[in-house]
Structures are given as structure tokens and as C-alpha cells.
Amino acid sequence: MCSQNLHRKLTAIIVDDELHGRENLKAIIESYCTEIEILGLADSVVAARKLVDLHKPDVVFLDISMPVLNGFDFLDEFNTRNFLVVFVSAHEEFGIKAVKAGAADYILKPINIKELK
Incomplete structure (x- = not known):
């Protein structure tokens, strides 16, 4: 996901119901992907939708397992997406579904720094 050859910074939001997950x-x-600017953090699908509408990020780092609505529910809210989705999950079993949903990447928690580069 990280690349040093960009001409401009990518903008992103992070969606995770766990505070530690968002902050981590x-x-x-x-620290490791300085070409990505984090515009906001969301703890739910509802909050994430507001951030996407407000900031129009290039990338959404999206947890899958969240209470009430999950990461796939979030994607279902968009007829067309103008952002890349990178799923960040502790659950390996969602990988195929994530690819079918159009994910640009799938990163397992705990996060391995090498996977971001």
C-alpha cells in the first residue's frame, strides 16, 4: 500500500470500532507511510459514511467485524465508489469476500509493517 513514487499525498480515513485498532x-x-495523510477516524459505519461524504478520501482502511453494521454493509451504501478499500481485519476467512467486494488490499491484524509497503 505504501509507495514512495507518488506525486501527491493520498488521503485516507480509518474505520474500526476499537479505539486501539484505529490509533495503532x-x-x-x-510512521511508515508518510505519503498517506489520515483525514479522520471513525468508530462505526455511520460515522465513516459522514467522513467519506465530507472528505472524499482516496483510501478507506476498513475493519470488517463491527457492531450493528459491518465493513461489507458500509460498502453496500455506495452505488459507485471513488475510493480504494483496504480491509484491516483479524479474520482471515473474509479474504475472498473482500476481494469479491472490490478491496484493493486485505491486511491481517496484528498488522505486519512489511504488508503495508
Whole structure:
């Protein structure tokens, strides 16, 4: 996901119901993927939708397992997507479904820094 050959910064939001998950991914991206600017953090699908509408990010780092609505429910809210989706999940079994949903990448928790590069 990280690349040093970009002409401009990519913008992103992070969606994870767990505070530690959001903060950990933000810290990793800010330390190792300096070409990505984090515009906001969301703890739910509802909050994420508001951030996407407000900021129009290039990338959404999206947890799958969240209460009420999950990451796939979030994607179902968009007829067309103008952003890349990178699923970040502790659950390996969602990988195929994520690819079918159009994910640009699928990163397993705990996050391995090498996977981001």
C-alpha cells in the first residue's frame, strides 16, 4: 500500500470500532507511510459514511467485524465508489469476500509493517 513514487499525498480515513485498532493503524501509517495523510477516524459505519461524504478520501482502511453494521454493509451504501478499500481485519476467512467486494488490499491484524509497503 505504501509507495514512495507518488506525486501527491493520498488521503485516507480509518474505520474500526476499537479505539486501539484505529490509533495503532494511524500511528503505523504516519510512521511508515508518510505519503498517506489520515483525514479522520471513525468508530462505526455511520460515522465513516459522514467522513467519506465530507472528505472524499482516496483510501478507506476498513475493519470488517463491527457492531450493528459491518465493513461489507458500509460498502453496500455506495452505488459507485471513488475510493480504494483496504480491509484491516483479524479474520482471515473474509479474504475472498473482500476481494469479491472490490478491496484493493486485505491486511491481517496484528498488522505486519512489511504488508503495508
